[in-house]
Amino acid sequence: MTASTHSNSGAASKKDGGFLSSLRGFFGSQEGILLIVIIVLMVAVGTSNPRFLSQTNLKDVFAANAYIAVAALGVSMVIISGNIDISSGALVGVLITLSGNLAVGLADAGWPLMLVNIIAWVAPLIGGMVIGAVNGFFVAYLRIPAIVVTLGMFSILKGGLILVAGGNTIYNLPEGYTIAQQDWLGIPSTIYFMVILTIVVFLWLRYSATGRSIYAVGGNAEAARLSGINTRRVIMITFILNGLMVGICSLMLATQFNQIQATAPPGLEMFVITAAVVGGVSILGGTGTVLGSTLAAILVKTIGSAMVFINVSPYWLKAVQGTLILVTVLVDVLRRRRQSRQ
Amino acid sequence: MTAILELESISKQFPGVKALNDVRFESQAGEVHALLGENGAGKSTLIKVISGVHKPDTGTMKIEGMPVHFDNPRQAQLQGIATIYQELSLYPELTVAENIFMGHGMRRRMGPFSVLDWKAMNEKSLELLTSLNIHDLDPHRKVGALTVGNRQRVEIAKALSLNARVLIMDEPTAALTEADVVRLFEIVRLLKQRGVSIIYISHRLQEVFDLADRVTVLRDGHYVDTKPVSETSEDDLIRMMVGRTINDLFPKLPSEVTHEVLEVRDLCCKPLTKNVTMTVRAGEIVGLAGLVGSGRSELAQVVFGITPAESGQVLIEGKPVQIKSPAQAMELGVAYVPEDRGTQGLVRQMKIRENVSMAVLSTLMKGIFVDNNAENDLADKTIKQLSIRAYSREQVVNKLSGGNQQKVVVGKWLASKPKLLIMDEPTRGVDVGAKAEIHRLISELAQQGLGILMISSELPEILGMSDRILVMREGEIVAEYSRAEATQENIAAAMMSDAVRNMNNQRKLSESSKV
Numbered sequence: 001m002t003a004s005t006h007s008n009s010g011a012a013s014k015k016d017g018g019f020l021s022s023l024r025g026f027f028g029s030q031e032g033i034l035l036i037v038i039i040v041l042m043v044a045v046g047t048s049n050p051r052f053l054s055q056t057n058l059k060d061v062f063a064a065n066a067y068i069a070v071a072a073l074g075v076s077m078v079i080i081s082g083n084i085d086i087s088s089g090a091l092v093g094v095l096i097t098l099s100g101n102l103a104v105g106l107a108d109a110g111w112p113l114m115l116v117n118i119i120a121w122v123a124p125l126i127g128g129m130v131i132g133a134v135n136g137f138f139v140a141y142l143r144i145p146a147i148v149v150t151l152g153m154f155s156i157l158k159g160g161l162i163l164v165a166g167g168n169t170i171y172n173l174p175e176g177y178t179i180a181q182q183d184w185l186g187i188p189s190t191i192y193f194m195v196i197l198t199i200v201v202f203l204w205l206r207y208s209a210t211g212r213s214i215y216a217v218g219g220n221a222e223a224a225r226l227s228g229i230n231t232r233r234v235i236m237i238t239f240i241l242n243g244l245m246v247g248i249c250s251l252m253l254a255t256q257f258n259q260i261q262a263t264a265p266p267g268l269e270m271f272v273i274t275a276a277v278v279g280g281v282s283i284l285g286g287t288g289t290v291l292g293s294t295l296a297a298i299l300v301k302t303i304g305s306a307m308v309f310i311n312v313s314p315y316w317l318k319a320v321q322g323t324l325i326l327v328t329v330l331v332d333v334l335r336r337r338r339q340s341r342q
Numbered sequence: 343m344t345a346i347l348e349l350e351s352i353s354k355q356f357p358g359v360k361a362l363n364d365v366r367f368e369s370q371a372g373e374v375h376a377l378l379g380e381n382g383a384g385k386s387t388l389i390k391v392i393s394g395v396h397k398p399d400t401g402t403m404k405i406e407g408m409p410v411h412f413d414n415p416r417q418a419q420l421q422g423i424a425t426i427y428q429e430l431s432l433y434p435e436l437t438v439a440e441n442i443f444m445g446h447g448m449r450r451r452m453g454p455f456s457v458l459d460w461k462a463m464n465e466k467s468l469e470l471l472t473s474l475n476i477h478d479l480d481p482h483r484k485v486g487a488l489t490v491g492n493r494q495r496v497e498i499a500k501a502l503s504l505n506a507r508v509l510i511m512d513e514p515t516a517a518l519t520e521a522d523v524v525r526l527f528e529i530v531r532l533l534k535q536r537g538v539s540i541i542y543i544s545h546r547l548q549e550v551f552d553l554a555d556r557v558t559v560l561r562d563g564h565y566v567d568t569k570p571v572s573e574t575s576e577d578d579l580i581r582m583m584v585g586r587t588i589n590d591l592f593p594k595l596p597s598e599v600t601h602e603v604l605e606v607r608d609l610c611c612k613p614l615t616k617n618v619t620m621t622v623r624a625g626e627i628v629g630l631a632g633l634v635g636s637g638r639s640e641l642a643q644v645v646f647g648i649t650p651a652e653s654g655q656v657l658i659e660g661k662p663v664q665i666k667s668p669a670q671a672m673e674l675g676v677a678y679v680p681e682d683r684g685t686q687g688l689v690r691q692m693k694i695r696e697n698v699s700m701a702v703l704s705t706l707m708k709g710i711f712v713d714n715n716a717e718n719d720l721a722d723k724t725i726k727q728l729s730i731r732a733y734s735r736e737q738v739v740n741k742l743s744g745g746n747q748q749k750v751v752v753g754k755w756l757a758s759k760p761k762l763l764i765m766d767e768p769t770r771g772v773d774v775g776a777k778a779e780i781h782r783l784i785s786e787l788a789q790q791g792l793g794i795l796m797i798s799s800e801l802p803e804i805l806g807m808s809d810r811i812l813v814m815r816e817g818e819i820v821a822e823y824s825r826a827e828a829t830q831e832n833i834a835a836a837m838m839s840d841a842v843r844n845m846n847n848q849r850k851l852s853e854s855s856k857v
Binding site for chain 1: 646648667668669672678680685686687688689690691692696700701703704707710711712714754758
């Protein structure tokens with residue numbers, strides 16, 4: 001499943017070449033299965049309630065939740081490298097507050113609007129990378145397990161945020177700030193973010209030397225190190241890039257509405273990790289693609305929206321999400337066991 | 343005498359290799375029965391069958407004449423079979439007594455409850471240790487703070503607490519100091535007197551002659567023979583273990599030995615590299631022999647920059663260099679095929695192509711991306727050159743056999759175009775056919791002008807492949823032989839001569855002190 005996606009979703013190997021067999025390869029992969037499930041789900045729910053497939057609703061499902069897919073890109077890289085990040089929810093809270101306060105503060109101080117907006121957009125990206133670098137430093141150089149480091153970071157950020165912002169709402173955002181509300185060529189800007197970033201990260205992981213090293217470090221850190229790969233640097237890079245993705249995710253969230261709630265979106269980190277794992281990123285590291293994590297993020301949100309349309313309480317969503325994780329991990333573990341027995 | 347343990351026509355198949363093929367084994371009460379064989383001969387599999395870790399595919403096992411089937415190690419323990427593995431399986435954070443009674447704690451009643459009786463367990467532990475003539479071990483001490491020798495004694499006490507009738511010891515002396523070996527032998531003899539049947543695995547033939555009553559030899563998963571030790575000789579045992587003329591297995595090609603690729607002078611890195619001075623020349627295979635724990639792998643790791651040297655000089659092709667990391671060693675033309683390909687050599691879930699290119703990926707770039715064509719060509723070339731049996735370069739290495747996996751690791755390092763190739767146990771866990779192929783490959787590489795430093799625990803491999811042989815003992819190079827001078831005897835003697843001599847002295851001392 002995940003191991004084969006590594007090749008199949010792109011050009012299939014020459015040996016089993018041919019268009020049909022590469023198609024078969026794709027639909028046998030985690031990504032292919034997710035795509036099929038999403039389509040089947042949409043058709044099924046659409047048949048029972050056609051309004052589900054209306055343009056406005058679909059736009060909502062994709063556009064309003066693209067930020068999860070973007071954050072999942074980052075955490076997928078971290079999980080592939082054999083680590084984990086559970087601090088992203090709290091970090092998002094801090095970064096949207098940072099961005100909003102900067103925007104309002106600088107605008108009030110009379111700075112030119114264009115400059116204010118650019119600073120307010122770039123600040124969360126830089127902030128995310130800085131926190132990512134701190135996490136990465138603790139994991140890579142001080143060799144503290146990632147779950148401990150990011151759990152600590154989660155508490156620090158969350159506590160700090162409550163102290164500083166106190167859960168306030170930030171109003172009076174400057175004009176032009178809310179880019180996530182914009183449509184370009186009739187398509188919401190957040191969808192551009194999601195699609196373009198997914199493609200870029202996918203290609204980078206697959207075809208760059210550093211991207212390949214992330215898989216190698218996650219698969220067997222010791223072998224990677226003995227092959228001359230600077231494993232610490234690789235881990236550092238994944239955490240910084242994860243911070244960047246969380247920063248972009250924050251930017252998308254902060255600029256979505258005309259006001260910003262200065263709190264951490266509850267359970268966001270779990271949504272994000274769910275997307276990565278359901279998307280086929282092995283929790284043990286070394287395998288998976290971000291195509292999968294983005295499709296999984298879409299799937300989870302499609303399910304959430306579908307529940308509303310077929311009159312199932314959305315409170316079930318958590319249970320569905322949990323079931324998805326367990327089933328996916330179970331399938332992954334069974335596949336590995338079968339492989340090692342062969 | 344009656345047989346405590348009897349195994350008949352035991353077979354066990356693993357993916358790609360028949361580990362045991364119609365093997366029989368039998369041991370009696372009060373006997374030390376040595377189990378011998380080369381690496382990969384099936385010794386480990388056999389003891390795992392006896393101790394309930396593996397279930398045999400076919401065959402019967404009897405204990406005191408009664409057929410038994412073990413689904414797990416626990417059932418074997420309850421039948422009185424205890425195993426002391428090479429890597430001791432103790433809990434460092436628990437005390438001696440806690441370790442001894444792990445899984446079968448003594449209990450007492452406290453009202454309606456049955457609770458663990460620590461007082462009784464501590465007393466019983468002391469009693470067990472005393473019965474083994476061990477008087478310097480407090481049951482309350484944490485095992486993590488003990489020496490290796492003391493930990494092993496705890497393992498033995500643990501086995502006795504289970505009333506072991508059969509005690510399996512897998513290379514018990516591999517990590518011991520000489521004094522500890524002496525004490526171990528005393529304990530083994532004590533147990534023997536009490537009627538325990540001991541299955542003793544060791545690569546040190548001398549120990550077999552010192553300690554064992556009978557010896558069974560396995561080869562390539564087959565039973566070869568069982569003989570009383572008094573009716574055999576070292577040569578006889580080696581012939582049974584190797585079982586074929588060495589020339590077939592060790593195709594040595596003529597090669598032109600030229601300039602020095604590696605020279606190290608007074609290399610030190612505590613604790614196991616002490617003042618090492620040696621050279622490896624282009625076109626030459628230098629065999630590095632020594633017991634496990636003599637510092638061979640450690641020396642390789644110093645040269646490869648995994649544990650950088652503390653003092654001393656390293657010269658690559660005559661130029662002094664400082665090697666501080668594997669990446670740096672690679673740049674200087676040093677390659678290292680590690681001992682354990684599973685944990686150090688391969689990324690198992692990656693493809694052959696990705697593993698082969700791993701060390702040289704930065705040289706296969708086209709702009710910011712990896713050049714697919716160059717990478718594919720490299721993988722195809724490697725598969726062809728090393729005759730790796732796989733259906734395609736896209737095959738995940740996890741699904742290859744041990745020998746082919748090893749070739750992938752070698753291929754990865756050849757891709758870096760090294761001048762010096764260090765191979766640590768290059769044929770460990772590889773079946774005989776693949777072994778010969780890897781040997782041919784090593785020989786060909788030397789012929790092409792590579793300098794090769796080959797670490798091996800198999801003397802026939804060292805003798806068969808090397809142009810020159812260095813022997814290490816306790817972190818020092820203690821002997822050097824040319825191919826012509828080297829014999830099994832003089833290498834073995836250099837590997838352990840002090841150990842054996844000291845052991846005998848101490849034994850005499852302890853025996854005379856008892857009188």
